[in-house]
Amino acid sequence: xxxxxxxxxxxxxxxxxxxxVEDGKVTFLSSALAFTSGIKGTTQNVAGVRSALSQxxxxxxWNKNDFSKVDLIRINRAAPVIGEVAMETVTETxxxxxxMIGHNPSTPGGVGLGRGETVLxxxxxxxxxxxxxxxxxxxxxxxxxxxxxxxxxxxHGINITCAICQNDDGVLITNRLPHxxxxxxxxxxxxxxxxxxxxxxxxAPPGRVIELLANPYDIATLFGLSPDETRQVVPVARAxxxxxxAVVIRTPLGEVKERRIPAGQLTIMGKNGKREMDIDEGAxxxxxxxxxxxxxxxxFGEPGTNVGGMMERVRRTMSNLTEIPLGDVHIRDLLAVxxxxxxxxxxxxADEFSLENGVALAxxxxxxxxxxxxxxxxxxxxxxVKVEIGGIEAEMAIKGALTTPGTRQPLAILDxxxxxxxxxxLRENGEESLIHLAGAGNMVNTIIASxxxxxxxxxxxxxxxxxxxxxxxxxxxxxxDGTVRFADxxxxxxxxGRVCLLHSEDELEPLPLDNVSMDKIRTVRRKAKEEVxxxxxxRALERVAxxxxxxxxxxxxxVGGSSMDFEIPTMVTQALAGYSVVAGRxxxxxxxxxxxxxxxxxxxxxxxxxxxxxxxxxxxLGDLSEASK
Amino acid sequence: MQFNEDxxxxxxxxxxxxxxAPAAAAAPAKTIVTEGTVSKxxxxxxxxxxxGTDPREVVVALPPAFGDQFQKTIIDVPHAEVLRQVFAGxxxxxxxxxxxxxxxxxxxxxxxxxxxxxSGSGIGxxxxxxxxxxxxxxxLAPLANLELFPQCPLLDAEVFRQIxxxxxxxxxxxNPVPVPTRNDPMARPxxxxxxxxxxxxxxxxxxxxxxxxxxxxxxA
Numbered sequence: 001x002x003x004x005x006x007x008x009x010x011x012x013x014x015x016x017x018x019x020x021v022e023d024g025k026v027t028f029l030s031s032a033l034a035f036t037s038g039i040k041g042t043t044q045n046v047a048g049v050r051s052a053l054s055q056x057x058x059x060x061x062w063n064k065n066d067f068s069k070v071d072l073i074r075i076n077r078a079a080p081v082i083g084e085v086a087m088e089t090v091t092e093t094x095x096x097x098x099x100m101i102g103h104n105p106s107t108p109g110g111v112g113l114g115r116g117e118t119v120l121x122x123x124x125x126x127x128x129x130x131x132x133x134x135x136x137x138x139x140x141x142x143x144x145x146x147x148x149x150x151x152x153x154x155x156h157g158i159n160i161t162c163a164i165c166q167n168d169d170g171v172l173i174t175n176r177l178p179h180x181x182x183x184x185x186x187x188x189x190x191x192x193x194x195x196x197x198x199x200x201x202x203x204a205p206p207g208r209v210i211e212l213l214a215n216p217y218d219i220a221t222l223f224g225l226s227p228d229e230t231r232q233v234v235p236v237a238r239a240x241x242x243x244x245x246a247v248v249i250r251t252p253l254g255e256v257k258e259r260r261i262p263a264g265q266l267t268i269m270g271k272n273g274k275r276e277m278d279i280d281e282g283a284x285x286x287x288x289x290x291x292x293x294x295x296x297x298x299x300f301g302e303p304g305t306n307v308g309g310m311m312e313r314v315r316r317t318m319s320n321l322t323e324i325p326l327g328d329v330h331i332r333d334l335l336a337v338x339x340x341x342x343x344x345x346x347x348x349x350a351d352e353f354s355l356e357n358g359v360a361l362a363x364x365x366x367x368x369x370x371x372x373x374x375x376x377x378x379x380x381x382x383x384x385v386k387v388e389i390g391g392i393e394a395e396m397a398i399k400g401a402l403t404t405p406g407t408r409q410p411l412a413i414l415d416x417x418x419x420x421x422x423x424x425x426l427r428e429n430g431e432e433s434l435i436h437l438a439g440a441g442n443m444v445n446t447i448i449a450s451x452x453x454x455x456x457x458x459x460x461x462x463x464x465x466x467x468x469x470x471x472x473x474x475x476x477x478x479x480x481d482g483t484v485r486f487a488d489x490x491x492x493x494x495x496x497g498r499v500c501l502l503h504s505e506d507e508l509e510p511l512p513l514d515n516v517s518m519d520k521i522r523t524v525r526r527k528a529k530e531e532v533x534x535x536x537x538x539r540a541l542e543r544v545a546x547x548x549x550x551x552x553x554x555x556x557x558x559v560g561g562s563s564m565d566f567e568i569p570t571m572v573t574q575a576l577a578g579y580s581v582v583a584g585r586x587x588x589x590x591x592x593x594x595x596x597x598x599x600x601x602x603x604x605x606x607x608x609x610x611x612x613x614x615x616x617x618x619x620x621l622g623d624l625s626e627a628s629k
Numbered sequence: 630m631q632f633n634e635d636x637x638x639x640x641x642x643x644x645x646x647x648x649x650a651p652a653a654a655a656a657p658a659k660t661i662v663t664e665g666t667v668s669k670x671x672x673x674x675x676x677x678x679x680x681g682t683d684p685r686e687v688v689v690a691l692p693p694a695f696g697d698q699f700q701k702t703i704i705d706v707p708h709a710e711v712l713r714q715v716f717a718g719x720x721x722x723x724x725x726x727x728x729x730x731x732x733x734x735x736x737x738x739x740x741x742x743x744x745x746x747x748s749g750s751g752i753g754x755x756x757x758x759x760x761x762x763x764x765x766x767x768x769l770a771p772l773a774n775l776e777l778f779p780q781c782p783l784l785d786a787e788v789f790r791q792i793x794x795x796x797x798x799x800x801x802x803x804n805p806v807p808v809p810t811r812n813d814p815m816a817r818p819x820x821x822x823x824x825x826x827x828x829x830x831x832x833x834x835x836x837x838x839x840x841x842x843x844x845x846x847x848x849a
Contacts, residue, residue, distance in 0.1 A: 107721055143717060168794070171721045472802065474768035493773045496766060498804050514806050 002071040003029070005056065006390070006602030007049055009075060009375075011040050011419055012561060014048040016056040017599035018070070024611045026603060028589060030059035031596045039321055043378040049075075050382060067383045074390040074602040075379070077372055081436045082321075083419030084314035085362045085446045086306055087341070088263040090280035093239060093354040095347035097254030098192050100236050101164065101184060101247035103350035106515070108203045108245035109170030109183035113212055114162025115200045115222055118193055118249065121146060124153045133158065134199040137165035137173070138190055147176035154178055162201035164247055166190040184245045189349040198223060198250040206244075213237065213246045223250045239345075239354060263359070264305030268334075269297045279307060283336040283359050290334055294543075299331040299363065311363060318365045335362045335439030335539075337531045342453045353453075360447050362532075364420050364438035394424040394434045396601030401557045403600060404586045411555045412544060413586070413597070414537055414572070416562035418442050421533070423540035425553065435543040439532050441562045447528035452516060462509070463525060466501040467566060470518050471508065480522055526567065533568050534575045541576075550576070556583035563594040640826055669709035670696040671847040678729040678843040681749035686725045687796045688753040689715060690744025690841070693732050694834040695758045702760030703781045703820060703827060706789070709848045714786050715754060718793020724750070724800050726793075728846050731755075732839035735832040738772050741765035743841055750800035754792060759827045760784045764796045775799060776807050782820045783811040 004026075006017040014036045018029045032055035038044020053073075058064040116132035121141055127133055137146045146169065154160055154177065163173065163183040170185035182203035187193070200222050202210045212218040216237045220230040233248075235256040240246040263279040266286065270293030277289055290296070301307030315329045322329075341358040344351060376387040390396060394413075401413045415422040418441040424434040441464070449460040469477045474490045479502070491508065499518045500508040511521070538550065546552045556576055558569050569585040576583035586594045681688065689712070696708040712728075719726045729747060731740045741755025741763035751767040752775075760781035765774045776795060778784055791808040798805035 107723065168721055168790075169717075171723060172717055175720065474766060490768055490770065490773075493766065493769050493775050496769075496775055497799055497802060512806075515804065 003069055004603050004606050005053060005070045005073045005385075006396075006599040006606075007052065007073055007075050008393075008396070008596075008598035008602065009036055009040055009045050009049065010561075010598075011417060012036055014045065014052045015596050015599045016052045017596055017603050018056045018060055019603040021603075021607055021610065024607060026607050028600070028603070030056045031592055031599065032056035032059060033595065041321065041372060041375065043375055045375055046378050046382050049073075049379055053383070067385050070383075070385050072606070073379060073383070073385050073387045074606055075372065075376060075387060076393045076396050076598050076602060077389055077391065081364055081366050081420045081422070082314055082318050083362055083364050083438055083440060083442060084310055084317075085360060085439075085443045086310035087339070087358055087360050087446055087450050088279055088306055089341050089343060089356050089358045090261055090263050090282075091356045092259050092261055092343060093235075093345045093356065094257045094259055095254075095345055095349075095352075096257070097251040098194055098347070098349050099249055099251060099254035099256055100239065101187055101193075101249075101349050101352070102240045102243050103186065103348070103352040104243045105168070105170065105184065105186040105245065105350075107168065107171050108185060109163075109172075109174035110180040111203050111205050112182050113200060113202045113222075114182050115198065116159070116161045118164075118195050118197050118199045120195060121149060124149055124158070127153065127158045129157050129159070131159070132161045134201060135160055135163040136190055136193050136195070137163055137167075137169070139166035143167065143169040143172040144176070147173045150181075151177055162199070164190060164193060164199070164201065182245070184247050187247075187350040192349055194249060194251050194254075200248045201246075203245040209242050209244060210240060210246050213248050214241045214243070219248060222248075264302035264307050266302075266307065266334075267300040268293045269299070271295050271297060279305075279359055279361075282357070283338040286334070286336040286359070286361075290336075296332055296334075297330060299334055307361060310361065314363055314365050329365055331363050332366050333364045333436065333438040335437065335443065335532070335536060336360070337439075337443070337447060337528075337535075339447050339451055341450045358450060360443060360450065362439035362443040364436055366436050390602040391605050392434075393598055394422065395432060396598045396605060397559060398424055398426045398432070399601035399604050400588055400597030400599070401559055401586050401601075403589045403604075404557055405590050406582075407555045407557060410553065411557060412541060412553045413557045413559055414540060414563075414583075415560040416440055416533060416537075416558065416568065416572075417560045418562070421536040421540055422560075423537075423544045425541075425544035425546075427546070433544045435540055437536050437540050437543075439536050443532050444528045447532070448524055451524045451528070452513060452521065454513070459512075462501055463511070463521060464529070465565065466503055466509075468499060468518050468521055469502045469508070470499050471495045471497060477502075477508070478518075480518065526571075529565075529568050530571055533562065534571055537572045538575065541581075550579040550581060553579075553581050556581050557586040558584065559586045559588075559594045559597045569594075637823065640823070640830075643830070669707065669849045670712065671849060672696065673845045673847075675843040675845060678727075678747050678841040680747050681727060683725060683749040685723070685800065686727055686749040687719050687793075687800050688744040688748035689726055689728045690740045690747075690753055690755045691728065691730050692735055692740060692757055692831055692834070693730050693836065694831055695730070695756065696846075698834060699758035699827075699831070702758070702784065703824060704760065704785070706760065706784070706786055708758070710786050711756060711760070711789050712846060713848050714789040715756070715793035718790045718795075719797045722794055722797035722801065724797035728844050729841045730844060731841045732836040735828065735835055737761050737763050738765070738774060738777075741774060742767070742769075742771040745769075747841065748800075752796050752800040754796050756789075757781070758831050759824055762789075762792055764792060764799065766799065778808070778810065780811065780813065780816050781824065782816045783813055 001022045008015045016032045019026045034052035037048035054064040116134040119133045121137045165185045170183040174180045182201045202213045204210045219233045268275045301311040318329045319326045337360045339358045340355040342353045343356045345354050380387045410427045412425040421437045421440045445460040469479050476486045495508045495510045498510040541550045573583045588596050701707045731743045737755045737757045742765050744753025745765040745767040753765045755763045762778040763774045764776040795805045
């Protein structure tokens with residue numbers, strides 16, 4: 001009889017499976033999990049191993065410091081894989097000569113369209129009666145004074161058709177006029193509005209969007225533009241689509257431009273040659289190039305650009321970790337996803353933001369084995385238990401995954417972690433293939449953070465992991481799917497009216513986002529997950545499947561941290577159903593869920609080895625490991 | 630500094646006089662007038678305040694002395710201006726307002742809660758004479774409010790506009806970002822004694838047996 005501890009040291013967690021082996025059969029006693037201390041594969045890991053093993057011992061009914069109960073520790077031989085993500089914005093919008101204001105204030109005044117010559121509020125008395133005016137109201141003018149001044153001018157027969165004001169006073173001023181005019185307010189840099197120019201102000205009724213200023217031909221009609229000039233206002237119209245209010249000012253040379261920012265070159269070295277392209281061509285083209293260059297030998301980014309920096313960073317991290325010279329560390333995969341990044345418009349008068357195109361990139365390096373021998377020795381010295389290096393991580397993961405009820409060989413596992421997505425496939429004849437791909441949980445965080453304009457990665461991570469709800473009253477919340485839940489006790493006032501994360505045990509965490517609807521967050525979250533995990537799941541399985549055909553795989557089991565997510569497994573399952581593959585989240589040993597696969601595999605492989613030595617054949621390992629025969 | 634020693638002395642004397650001779654109730658009104666502040670707010674009582682039915686309304690609840698015996702906040706923002714800004718904030722968001730005076734308490738949380746309970750939208754704003762304010766919701770417990778602005782020396786006209794605006798946004802079921810709370814560690818040592826005196830004075834005008842009264846307010 002021997003007690004074996006299988007310990008899997010992962011990038012973020014250290015997992016333990018504790019099993020008793022008797023007569024070639026294994027009984028699992030307990031499993032435990034702790035955070036990995038330090039970087040995977042280094043002697044810093046000892047503390048994490050100790051704490052995870054203590055927990056397992058305690059759960060098995062022993063003293064938590066009684067490491068002598070364990071006869072043998074088996075750790076996995078890990079393939080060192082590091083992922084890294086970066087964002088590149090590839091377009092920017094520039095307004096010259098203050099041609100437009102399109103910041104969408106929440107409460108513009110009045111409804112309709114007004115057109116006139118721009119004039120300062122202070123100069124109203126100099127206006128003549130022969131033409132219409134657009135009044136500019138600076139923030140120093142109180143709303144009552146502004147309303148009175150405009151009313152007086154109107155009563156003197158001056159045709160005031162619309163107004164632009166600096167304070168949030170649009171509704172207040174309109175309400176006090178003899179007849180309402182459209183007013184766009186909260187224009188922060190109102191002093192930069194060109195004077196004496198023709199301007200149009202349009203405000204749509206609540207719940208509607210502007211129609212005229214979002215249509216190039218209507219702008220042409222309003223300003224009497226020639227066909228060539230109309231061509232120039234197309235970006236203006238496009239920038240205003242979807243707004244409730246807008247201002248367009250006709251200046252001699254003003255325009256709105258969308259500029260492509262040179263983001264740098266990407267050089268992919270494949271087995272059959274070198275390929276180059278610009279990152280600003282977008283994710284589809286990058287991915288097509290990555291596909292065409294397979295198998296990839298190395299990838300470089302242009303020095304001096306963000307991408308170049310990212311590639312060097314990941315190389316350096318790996319080099320420091322493995323003590324392999326920098327020049328011998330190679331990037332093996334890259335995943336690019338198109339995103340939209342809210343960016344401040346250059347030259348805007350009201351801090352306008354425009355959704356610019358961006359590309360999120362994830363890369364992955366992989367080298368030879370980490371110095372596990374050193375770690376094994378360190379653990380041995382610390383715990384005084386014999387440590388042995390078991391099989392390769394992927395093999396162990398498959399062995400563990402096969403304990404999921406309802407699976408059999410040939411089986412593929414998809415390990416979706418934080419830094420990389422790994423797939424391995426075990427054929428009927430025991431042959432294995434294995435692939436590591438760039439892009440996983442961290443990339444989803446990056447996309448969520450950039451699309452929602454969040455600075456904190458912790459917040460992005462929380463949004464990724466947690467479903468949303470909107471607190472509609474003190475006593476009820478509306479969930480993502482539209483259902484309502486009532487609370488027995490009044491909810492906390494901090495969450496009143498807000499979009500919140502619905503944590504377990506009904507704990508609500510209000511999101512510090514301004515005017516972002518629950519639907520928007522949900523759409524961003526789901527899109528990011530689909531573009532990273534679904535794309536990578538199929539990409540990975542194509543690489544490991546026989547003849548590159550995913551249909552030839554019968555069973556796919558999802559393991560790893562990201563398969564604990566509340567929607568990623570169902571997304572992958574749904575996508576793979578199209579290939580008539582049975583795919584789903586693993587349930588290791590029928591009880592552990594997607595956790596503990598490698599640790600379990602390490603214990604099972606020990607039994608296999610013992611049995612092979614003893615009798616030359618593999619024995620029945622009992623119920624739990626029956627499938628792995 | 631916004632207030633000078635003379636004013637402080639005057640207030641202290643006033644309060645001391647009131648504490649010493651509570652029976653002389655008519656005196657304070659006179660002293661206010663001698664200060665030279667002419668009321669810019671015209672109050673017209675409309676009888677006991679009833680619960681509103683308009684889902685767009687925000688109730689502004691005030692203590693009895695607001696805009697009457699008191700004319701400005703602790704940092705000399707005139708009460709007429711406080712109300713004007715709060716009303717403007719509410720109006721800009723497309724909501725309506727109703728004003729009530731609450732006679733039974735000088736605790737801003739309970740004043741605001743009393744307003745919220747009478748509000749058609751369930752949202753109320755309570756403002757003390759010295760400026761301390763609360764945005765409240767009728768279903769919350771009195772001491773668990775939506776937004777609290779405890780440091781009255783930091784509340785200027787702009788903040789009152791924001792308070793009105795946010796209260797209206799709550800009434801509309803929107804998701805406003807709380808008004809940024811300022812913090813001045815010197816506010817406490819500098820104003821605490823003064824605030825305590827103002828509170829005593831505020832409390833002296835209460836009438837515990839009287840129900841809240843609705844007013845129309847004209848700001849001249």
